[in-house]
Amino acid sequence: xTLWLNVILQGVLIGGLYAMFAAGLSxxxxxxxxxxxxxxxxxxxxxxVALMVTQGxxxxxxxxxxxxxxxxxxxxxxxxxxxxxxxxxxxxxxxLLVTFGLSIIIQNGLLELFTADSRKxxxxxxxxxxxxxxxxxxxxxxxxxxxAVAVAVIAALQALFYKTALGRAxxxxxxxxxxxxxxxxxxxxxxxxxxxLSLAVVAIAGVFLAVRANFDPSIGxxxxxxxxxxxxxxxxxxxxxxLVGGVxxxxxxxxxAQLDPGWQLLAGHIAFLVILAVRPQGLFPKVSG
Amino acid sequence: MIRVEHATRxxxxxxxxxxxxxxxxxxxxYWGDRQTLxxxxxxxxxxxxxxxxxxxxxxxxxxSVGQQAFVGLGGYLLFALAMLxxxxxxxxxxxxxxIGALVAVPVAALIFxxxxxxxxxxxxxxxxxxxxxxxxxxxxxxxxxxxLPAAVVIAMAPSRQLREFETYWLALGLTVIVLAAIVALLRxxxxxxxxxxxxxxxxxxxxxxxxxxxxxxxxxxxxxGTSVIGALIFLQKLRISPDTAFSVNDxxxxxxxxxxxxxxxxxxxxxxxxxxxxxMRQTLADLGSLYLLMMGAVAIVVMLWAPKGLWGFVADRxxxxxxxxxxxxxxxxxxxxxxx
Numbered sequence: 165x166t167l168w169l170n171v172i173l174q175g176v177l178i179g180g181l182y183a184m185f186a187a188g189l190s191x192x193x194x195x196x197x198x199x200x201x202x203x204x205x206x207x208x209x210x211x212x213v214a215l216m217v218t219q220g221x222x223x224x225x226x227x228x229x230x231x232x233x234x235x236x237x238x239x240x241x242x243x244x245x246x247x248x249x250x251x252x253x254x255x256x257x258x259x260l261l262v263t264f265g266l267s268i269i270i271q272n273g274l275l276e277l278f279t280a281d282s283r284k285x286x287x288x289x290x291x292x293x294x295x296x297x298x299x300x301x302x303x304x305x306x307x308x309x310x311x312a313v314a315v316a317v318i319a320a321l322q323a324l325f326y327k328t329a330l331g332r333a334x335x336x337x338x339x340x341x342x343x344x345x346x347x348x349x350x351x352x353x354x355x356x357x358x359x360x361l362s363l364a365v366v367a368i369a370g371v372f373l374a375v376r377a378n379f380d381p382s383i384g385x386x387x388x389x390x391x392x393x394x395x396x397x398x399x400x401x402x403x404x405x406x407l408v409g410g411v412x413x414x415x416x417x418x419x420x421a422q423l424d425p426g427w428q429l430l431a432g433h434i435a436f437l438v439i440l441a442v443r444p445q446g447l448f449p450k451v452s453g
Numbered sequence: 454m455i456r457v458e459h460a461t462r463x464x465x466x467x468x469x470x471x472x473x474x475x476x477x478x479x480x481x482x483y484w485g486d487r488q489t490l491x492x493x494x495x496x497x498x499x500x501x502x503x504x505x506x507x508x509x510x511x512x513x514x515x516x517s518v519g520q521q522a523f524v525g526l527g528g529y530l531l532f533a534l535a536m537l538x539x540x541x542x543x544x545x546x547x548x549x550x551x552i553g554a555l556v557a558v559p560v561a562a563l564i565f566x567x568x569x570x571x572x573x574x575x576x577x578x579x580x581x582x583x584x585x586x587x588x589x590x591x592x593x594x595x596x597x598x599x600x601l602p603a604a605v606v607i608a609m610a611p612s613r614q615l616r617e618f619e620t621y622w623l624a625l626g627l628t629v630i631v632l633a634a635i636v637a638l639l640r641x642x643x644x645x646x647x648x649x650x651x652x653x654x655x656x657x658x659x660x661x662x663x664x665x666x667x668x669x670x671x672x673x674x675x676x677x678g679t680s681v682i683g684a685l686i687f688l689q690k691l692r693i694s695p696d697t698a699f700s701v702n703d704x705x706x707x708x709x710x711x712x713x714x715x716x717x718x719x720x721x722x723x724x725x726x727x728x729x730x731x732x733m734r735q736t737l738a739d740l741g742s743l744y745l746l747m748m749g750a751v752a753i754v755v756m757l758w759a760p761k762g763l764w765g766f767v768a769d770r771x772x773x774x775x776x777x778x779x780x781x782x783x784x785x786x787x788x789x790x791x792x793x
Contacts, residue, residue, distance in 0.1 A: 199570030201518070250757055254568050260516050260715060261756045262755045267704055268749035272742040385701065389581060392574045396567070426596075433578055437563060440575075444566035 166300040172415055173297075173423045177307035179407070179414030180314030181376070184369035185391030186398070186406035188362035194401045194450070195334045195358040196252060196341075198339055198399040201263040204388030205270040206363060210236050210370025211379050212274055215283055225285040225375050226309075233367040236244040240363030244356040267384065269318070274381035285371070310372045313406065317365055322403045324361075334358060354387055386429075394449075399446030455784055459640060459777035467721075468773030478625055482618045488618060494624040494689060495759030501628040501682045502704065503711040505675045508635055510709075511718035512647040513671040516569075518705050519576025522560075522583045523553050523676045525698030529587055529682025532693050535605045537592060542601075542609055543623065544629055546684040553680025556743060557673045559581060565669065577701070584699035598694025606691060620689055625674050627685055631678050638674075643667065651718050700785030702745075710752050721775045725764050 170281075185207060192198050200206075213235055217228040251258040293305035295318050301400025325331040333354045336344040337395050345351055373379060373387070419432020441444070460468075468551040479482075481493060502524070510516045527549040534545035586594035610616040639645050646667055649657035658664045683704075687693050697703070707730065717727025737744045759766060767773055 191659070197569075201574070202572075206593070224659065247757075248752070255760075256514070257510070257516060257717070258760065259574055260518075260570050261709060262753050264518065264709065265749040265753040265756070268702075269746050275742040276746065289770055305695040322692050331588045383575075386581075389574065389578055392571070393578065396571065405677070414752075426585075426589055430582065430589075433585070436578065440566055 169301055171391030171418045175269045175415035175418030176411050180311035181238060181372055182390045182394045182413050183314045183407040183410030184317060184365055186394035186410055187321060188365040190255050190406050191393045192270045192326050192362045192373035195338050195353050198259050202270055203391060205267045205384035206366050207370045207387045208384040209270055209333060210367045211374035212278060212387055214371045214374055218285055218389045225287045231373055236381055237360040241356045241360040244359035245453040249352050249355055271381050280380055282380045284378050285374040290323060318403050318407050328425040355445050396446055397439045401450030401451035402448040405448035458781045458783050461774060465779040466682045470556055495622040496619050496727055497628040498686050499727045500629040500724055501709045503680045503727055504632055506634055506708045507674045507717060512651045513618030513668045514650060515672055517576040518573045519580040519744045520679055521699045521701055521704035522580035523679035524704040525583055526553055526678035528687030528698045531684035531687055532593055540789035542688055546670045546681060550677045551683040554673050554677035561669055561672045572594050573654055580699050584695045588695040594694060610777035624685060636776055640747055644701050663700040709745060710748055711788045713752050713755055714762055716764030719764050721764045722762050
């Protein structure tokens with residue numbers, strides 16, 4: 165019993181990380197119907213930026229976020245203005261293939277710069293710190309912080325969407341791009357801001373990923389898939405849905421891994437496929453695909 | 454009198470050129486060395502894979518980044534049939550097709566619930582599931598893979614040279630069959646519907662085409678072809694592992710690159726694209742990851758500034774078609790190719 169409680173608890177906490185993978189993906193889909201195939205590789209890119217910051221400036225990983233988040237946000241803004249805005253339109257193929265090409269470029273660029281060696285960010289004592297909930301149930305400090313940050317990020321995104329002028333611009337362009345333009349919104353700028361925000365979340369996710377486990381240039385696509393599964397489980401366009409989706413994915417993987425180490429990823433994918441079969445619109449859908 | 458004509462002067466030249474090329478390729482074992490034969494056979498499989506992907510994405514608008522699911526499935530079916538059921542490898546290749554199509558039926562039912570780009574990632578999840586399942590099958594080597602036993606290989610042909618000729622002709626023959634099947638499909642009334650979907654899905658739907666049903670059929674047919682080619686690829690390689698069989702780079706990224714460069718939504722595109730891809734690979738492969746990086750950049754540039762690819766450019770500029778696929782209404786009795 166204690167064993168399974170532990171397993172489920174670890175799954176819930178890792179679900180926070182998946183929710184952060186998913187939130188950035190969900191955000192740009194909501195605003196501009198763009199699915200960014202390079203999303204996972206951008207998470208890994210953020211991890212490498214954090215690696216350079218921690219090694220170059222000597223900050224510890226969590227503090228490095230002060231630099232990594234703005235850097236990635238600027239990358240996002242530039243990427244959208246310079247490249248991705250050109251791909252948007254009625255045709256599905258250009259954004260898909262351009263972000264696919266981008267994914268290959270980022271992966272191989274990182275491989276060229278940093279080799280295929282596994283890296284990890286060292287966060288020091290906090291990595292092994294833990295607290296006891298009850299007899300036999302322990303929670304690591306880092307997973308707990310990670311989950312709390314995920315909840316905070318999603319709450320912040322939700323507030324931004326519904327309480328600020330920028331959020332209103334996001335929702336307006338999401339509802340009808342041409343009417344938003346007629347009302348004086350520069351949609352190119354709005355889209356670029358959405359991508360900047362998405363990559364700011366990616367930056368946070370990348371740093372937590374890099375502290376939690378080893379990373380190398382090839383692990384991006386799997387992160388994209390986790391994020392995507394969490395989005396679909398939660399329901400398109402719903403921010404809190406991504407958290408629920410991430411948690412469901414995390415718990416399924418944790419249970420799978422407990423049964424047989426080879427089943428960890430498989431269990432997550434199967435949970436996704438089952439949801440797709442019985443509730444294709446996800447648990448809390450907001451926008452239709 | 455009204456007739457529909459497919460051929461144009463350029464397509465007659467194209468068909469003649471293709472016929473000459475096919476004859477010389479069929480005779481390649483007499484003029485080429487082992488290295489050339491291997492390279493050509495690999496080239497054929499890419500032409501077939503890219504043509505199938507082109508049918509799926511270029512015509513039916515189903516952009517999949519998960520066709521490696523069926524390449525790998527075909528490969529594993531070949532190994533399973535040959536090693537566990539004792540089937541001769543060549544019939545095993547053909548059995549892989551219908552099984553692949555059969556697997557595609559429930560897969561399509563599930564992932565067709567996703568739209569557009571999410572469909573693309575959904576296909577990728579399916580490929581990942583297949584890869585993880587394959588690594589659980591310990592009879593086929595589990596996660597580390599397995600080689601085709603020498604006994605099975607030797608049973609194919611008495612000498613190594615004959616076996617290599619056999620796989621070469623098999624690759625050429627299967628690729629020709631795949632291309633011919635796609636041409637036949639595109640010239641049929643379903644092909645007209647597919648071309649309509651390619652050009653404008655909404656207009657096609659409003660003209661009474663059952664778009665969803667047609668897409669479903671194309672997805673299953675493509676799975677059939679891709680599984681056969683997958684089995685062939687791993688008969689050439691003689692070794693399989695989950696990571697090579699379900700590789701997104703080898704069976705999807707390269708294939709997309711080929712189709713986009715050559716010209717998506719045109720039958721000639723994948724053929725031109727494969728030739729460009731192999732020329733690039735033979736000259737630049739020493740650059741390693743830089744070469745892949747350049748490939749990604751070229752694909753982005755083409756997609757943004759020449760979205761119809763090389764053949765699309767040629768076709769628009771000169772009105773050429775290498776295969777008789779166009780439909781032209783001929784009103785008067787035919788006197789000249791210029792009549793229309």
